[in-house]
Amino acid sequence: MPTARNITRWTAALLTVLAGAAGFCLLPGPDLPDDGVRRFDIKAEQYAYHPSRIVVRRGDEVRLRLASSDVVHGLYMEGQDLNAFIYPGRLLFNLGRGAAGAGYAPAEEMVFQADRCGKYRYRCSVTCGTLHPFMQGELIVEPNYPFRAGIGSAAGILLAGFLLMATGKRIPPAAGKRRLDLLRAAPPIGWLARRRWLQFALVLPGLALFVLFIIAGFWGSPIGNRNIVITFVWILWWFLLITVLLPFGSRIWCMACPFPFFGEWFQRRRLIGVRPDARRMWRGYKKWPGRFSNIWVQNILFLGLCTISAILVTRPVTTAAVLLGLVLTATVLSAVFRQRSFCNYLCPVSGFLSLYAMAAMVEVRAKDAAVCRVCRSKSCAAGGPSGWGCPWGCHPGRLERNNYCGMCLECIKTCPNGNMTINLRPFCADTRIKGTDEAFKALIMVSVALVYSVTLLGTWGTVKSWANVSEVGDWQGFLIYAGIIWIASLGIFPGIWFSACAAGRRLAGSHGVDVKTLFRRYAFLLVPLGLTAWAAFSFPLIMVNWSYILATASDPLGWGWNLFGTANTAWKPLYPGLMVYIQIPLLLLGLAFSLKRGYAIAASLWEGRKAAVLSLAPAAIVCTAVVMAFIKLFAG
Amino acid sequence: MKEKIAVICVLFVLSVVPGLLFVNQKMAWPSRANERVINITGVGARGAWTLETVNGLNYWWKSFEPATIHMQLDEKVVLRLLSADVFHQFYVPALGIGPVDVEPGYIKKIRYTAEKAGVFQYYCTSMCGGCHFYMQGWIVVTPAGEKPATPRPISCSLCLPAFDRPSEAGAVALGEYLYQNMGCITCHGIAGRGGIENFNYIKTTVPAHDRTAEKIFLTDVEDRRTFLDLIRQGIDPIDPDEPPDIDRYRLVTARFKAAVELIEKGKQAARLDMTGPDPPLHMPAWQDKLSARQIHAIMGYFISLATDRDHEVGADILGNDI
Ligand SMILES: [Cu+2]
Numbered sequence: 001m002p003t004a005r006n007i008t009r010w011t012a013a014l015l016t017v018l019a020g021a022a023g024f025c026l027l028p029g030p031d032l033p034d035d036g037v038r039r040f041d042i043k044a045e046q047y048a049y050h051p052s053r054i055v056v057r058r059g060d061e062v063r064l065r066l067a068s069s070d071v072v073h074g075l076y077m078e079g080q081d082l083n084a085f086i087y088p089g090r091l092l093f094n095l096g097r098g099a100a101g102a103g104y105a106p107a108e109e110m111v112f113q114a115d116r117c118g119k120y121r122y123r124c125s126v127t128c129g130t131l132h133p134f135m136q137g138e139l140i141v142e143p144n145y146p147f148r149a150g151i152g153s154a155a156g157i158l159l160a161g162f163l164l165m166a167t168g169k170r171i172p173p174a175a176g177k178r179r180l181d182l183l184r185a186a187p188p189i190g191w192l193a194r195r196r197w198l199q200f201a202l203v204l205p206g207l208a209l210f211v212l213f214i215i216a217g218f219w220g221s222p223i224g225n226r227n228i229v230i231t232f233v234w235i236l237w238w239f240l241l242i243t244v245l246l247p248f249g250s251r252i253w254c255m256a257c258p259f260p261f262f263g264e265w266f267q268r269r270r271l272i273g274v275r276p277d278a279r280r281m282w283r284g285y286k287k288w289p290g291r292f293s294n295i296w297v298q299n300i301l302f303l304g305l306c307t308i309s310a311i312l313v314t315r316p317v318t319t320a321a322v323l324l325g326l327v328l329t330a331t332v333l334s335a336v337f338r339q340r341s342f343c344n345y346l347c348p349v350s351g352f353l354s355l356y357a358m359a360a361m362v363e364v365r366a367k368d369a370a371v372c373r374v375c376r377s378k379s380c381a382a383g384g385p386s387g388w389g390c391p392w393g394c395h396p397g398r399l400e401r402n403n404y405c406g407m408c409l410e411c412i413k414t415c416p417n418g419n420m421t422i423n424l425r426p427f428c429a430d431t432r433i434k435g436t437d438e439a440f441k442a443l444i445m446v447s448v449a450l451v452y453s454v455t456l457l458g459t460w461g462t463v464k465s466w467a468n469v470s471e472v473g474d475w476q477g478f479l480i481y482a483g484i485i486w487i488a489s490l491g492i493f494p495g496i497w498f499s500a501c502a503a504g505r506r507l508a509g510s511h512g513v514d515v516k517t518l519f520r521r522y523a524f525l526l527v528p529l530g531l532t533a534w535a536a537f538s539f540p541l542i543m544v545n546w547s548y549i550l551a552t553a554s555d556p557l558g559w560g561w562n563l564f565g566t567a568n569t570a571w572k573p574l575y576p577g578l579m580v581y582i583q584i585p586l587l588l589l590g591l592a593f594s595l596k597r598g599y600a601i602a603a604s605l606w607e608g609r610k611a612a613v614l615s616l617a618p619a620a621i622v623c624t625a626v627v628m629a630f631i632k633l634f635a636g
Numbered sequence: 637m638k639e640k641i642a643v644i645c646v647l648f649v650l651s652v653v654p655g656l657l658f659v660n661q662k663m664a665w666p667s668r669a670n671e672r673v674i675n676i677t678g679v680g681a682r683g684a685w686t687l688e689t690v691n692g693l694n695y696w697w698k699s700f701e702p703a704t705i706h707m708q709l710d711e712k713v714v715l716r717l718l719s720a721d722v723f724h725q726f727y728v729p730a731l732g733i734g735p736v737d738v739e740p741g742y743i744k745k746i747r748y749t750a751e752k753a754g755v756f757q758y759y760c761t762s763m764c765g766g767c768h769f770y771m772q773g774w775i776v777v778t779p780a781g782e783k784p785a786t787p788r789p790i791s792c793s794l795c796l797p798a799f800d801r802p803s804e805a806g807a808v809a810l811g812e813y814l815y816q817n818m819g820c821i822t823c824h825g826i827a828g829r830g831g832i833e834n835f836n837y838i839k840t841t842v843p844a845h846d847r848t849a850e851k852i853f854l855t856d857v858e859d860r861r862t863f864l865d866l867i868r869q870g871i872d873p874i875d876p877d878e879p880p881d882i883d884r885y886r887l888v889t890a891r892f893k894a895a896v897e898l899i900e901k902g903k904q905a906a907r908l909d910m911t912g913p914d915p916p917l918h919m920p921a922w923q924d925k926l927s928a929r930q931i932h933a934i935m936g937y938f939i940s941l942a943t944d945r946d947h948e949v950g951a952d953i954l955g956n957d958i
Contacts, residue, residue, distance in 0.1 A: 043924055067923075067924040068924065069924040069925050070763070070765060071680065071722040071723060071763065071764050071765055072722060072723035072762055072763075072764070087762060087763070088763040088920070088924065088925070089763045089902060089920030089921050089922070089925075090902070090920070090921060091901060091902065091921050126722075126723055126739065126740075127719075127721075127722065127723070127739065127740035127741060128722050128723070129721060129722055196638075197638065197642075200642055200645075204645055204646070204649060207646070207649050207650075208649045208653050211649065211650060211653040211654065212653050212657070215653070215654055215657060216692075217692050218691065218692050218693045219691045219692065219693065220691060220692055221691070221692070221720070221741075222690065222691065222692050222695035222696070222720055222721070223719075223720065223721065223740050223741065225741070226740060226741040227692065265646075270639060271639060271642035271643060271646065272638050272639055272642050273638065273639055315692070315696075316692040317692035317693055317695075317696070320692065470696075551741065555741075557657070558718075558741060559661060560716070560718065560743035561660065561661075563660075568742065
């Protein structure tokens with residue numbers, strides 16, 4: 001109900017955000033020379049530019065002299081659509097626009113007018129080695145309004161959030177309770193969900209691609225951006241997973257995932273149908289050991305993969321080997337352990353899918369809890385004539401979080417009462433983080449997103465060469481890099497989080513709730529924030545590298561094919577000027593949701609509004625700082 | 637029934653995907669009956685144009701053999717040039733092929749009919765990493781019935797395990813080290829003795845460096861020593877605080893400066909026959925790879941070569957065979 005009071009509150013909140021944005025825009029900028037023409041010598045080197053950051057004022061004429069010291073590099077200037085081919089050992093470079101060829105001419109300088117403020121990147125446009133897709137520098141045209149407005153808005157959102165908390169209802173209604181029964185609203189979806197062949201039909205194309213990926217990784221071109229396994233897995237799949245599948249489809253990917261396909265097939269000895277003895281089929285299979293019945297192993301494996309990610313995502317052979325390794329592991333494990341033990345406890349992808357599925361806008365749930373209470377068969381968990389028992393080991397009738405529901409829709413088929421359904425729901429509707437393992441997952445994901453934004457989207461060549469150890473061979477640097485990842489995500493950030501929660505508890509009056517609970521429950525603040533940060537991280541991947549996806553679709557192995565006529569798609573970023581306008585709002589949205597859900601969680605933990613609001617404050621400040629750090633990296 | 641179809645689908649996918657890849661690869665490049673397709677892959681990391689297949693599995697460890705490309709006289713071939721890492725150029729000046737830009741991901745095809753018999757050198761003419769200057773090899777065109785020549789492949793000596801880095805003590809030693817490690821040696825010859833053929837180059841062979849000392853008017857042994865001392869001490873010989881005791885020092889510095897500038901800025905090698913192809917070896921600009929001090933060190937090494945030669949001459953006179 002929009003009461004007058006509510007309208008005033010929200011107006012005040014909005015004004016706070018705007019004031020924050022405007023305030024930061026008005027702050028004085030850095031002192032820059034005022035002579036109208038700025039000259040820079042930029043040297044390209046695998047995989048960075050020196051200087052990697054140049055700052056000019058709006059209206060300046062910028063003159064860049066370009067040189068390369070090892071191999072041929074390019075320099076594509078965002079916002080100007082100018083492109084250069086830089087040849088080592090030559091004084092002139094080739095300057096032009098668009099694809100190589102016509103219109104390119106030798107030049108001494110790249111000259112342009114910095115007429116719009118903001119952050120523009122200069123990126124390498126010629127494949128120059130393994131980390132080529134990440135080679136970039138940045139041009140800042142001051143005053144950098146998008147960045148300042150972003151920082152200001154983040155501060156504003158923090159203040160506005162607390163303003164709203166302080167003035168709202170005494171106890172806020174539990175957040176995100178609205179549901180829409182999708183199967184009732186759209187019967188065709190229900191029909192589809194009950195087809196026994198649905199999952200198989202989704203896995204099969206994935207399996208075909210998987211075979212293609214393995215072959216391409218091993219026997220295709222060693223150049224990452226020219227091999228389908230890299231472009232489709234790390235650019236296309238990753239982007240779709242983070243920005244579409246996960247937020248809008250929960251763990252729908254797990255339904256189509258080919259990793260556990262063979263294992264599950266051998267367990268069930270069926271691809272489509274159900275065995276009549278389904279309830280007794282687990283005899284002889286072991287239960288996953290209780291000590292490891294959490295996502296710690298996943299956390300560790302995920303960090304392990306992250307440590308080598310710069311190598312993993314740029315070398316086709318490593319990606320193919322890891323994919324193959326995961327399938328083999330899954331298959332072997334499912335011969336020993338029950339059901340999807342691999343997915344639940346080992347799969348490094350599954351770990352963050354389970355975490356961010358909490359934010360997803362769909363869920364599989366029982367329609368009516370009362371029906372489940374009197375249900376005797378419990379088919380959804382144990383299996384029945386029309387479907388398998390939940391392969392994820394859940395009891396679907398009692399599901400209250402998305403985390404470990406793999407969206408296979410088996411329970412919808414199994415339930416004899418037709419009581420299971422798919423609901424649409426608001427963003428971030430599950431708010432209960434239950435274990436320390438899950439809380440750490442949330443912390444790890446945010447830390448890793450920060451590290452990646454520095455390594456892969458940053459301009460620092462040193463960090464890249466640390467991460468790229470298999471080529472550069474700087475093991476000492478690699479140890480530093482690995483140390484940063486592990487210590488930051490398992491030590492520093494959790495330490496900060498713990499201190500924030502302890503401080504919050506102090507502020508709230510030090511009784512009632514223990515710090516460990518706060519640490520866990522408030523970790524949910526990092527779910528909306530983390531998911532949007534990952535989305536903001538992933539947009540540049542696709543906006544910059546989309547052409548490689550098209551090219552490898554036509555020439556998957558880099559063997560010179562042209563299946564669909566797109567093999568020679570020229571590299572050119574797609575609307576690079578829009579990038580920060582996508583990233584900043586995403587991050588701010590994440591922050592707003594963090595605060596909103598955080599307040600609901602706090603209110604459920606503490607008696608009285610004051611305690612709740614105060615206990616939340618330090619964690620909220622940490623979240624705001626994290627968002628500001630991302631804005632700084634992406635736009636500053 | 638459904639179950640059987642599903643199993644067939646799975647087996648189909650597992651076998652047909654690799655099968656299709658294989659078939660498509662065979663079909664995609666139907667060589668015309670009278671043409672032979674030669675795949676040549678540039679591997680910058682190994683400094684080789686190679687005939688071997690380069691793929692994800694072997695790129696990271698294998699040392700690829702530099703290609704010696706054999707053709708029959710009058711044979712028609714298609715050279716398919718591809719890159720396994722970075723931008724390369726393929727150039728065979730003697731046969732009028734190229735220079736062809738070979739950008740990673742784009743395959744260049746060249747139809748060629750071998751009309752001349754002989755052994756012809758091919759080059760990579762775009763710097764592609766540490767081994768670039770060794771990225772050369774041979775095209776051998778043999779008349780029918782004759783035994784093909786087998787020129788020695790050119791492999792990157794920097795990548796050989798035996799390549800020992802001289803210690804960097806002293807400017808001259810540093811200069812010698814850089815001379816080898818930067819690849820100057822591949823164009824200017826062992827110990828700066830020159831003699832490296834440069835097709836259609838006005839001076840036929842790339843200049844030697846054992847006469848650098850004379851060229852910059854450091855004819856006297858003492859003068860050379862004084863000059864080298866300056867370089868050793870890290871003093872800029874062009875602009876020393878106090879002019880050293882060297883004959884015609886102004887002239888010396890002017891010449892020295894010109895040489896340093898040439899190394900910094902590079903120079904296109906002029907053609908002998910103006911209508912012919914560009915010489916494959918031209919002097920690169922080194923200003924983005926070498927610091928002023930490093931260039932001075934290399935110059936120091938060149939100057940020291942004259943002294944060595946004098947000694948050798950002296951040894952000759954004395955009748956010692958070293
Ligand atoms: Cu580059």
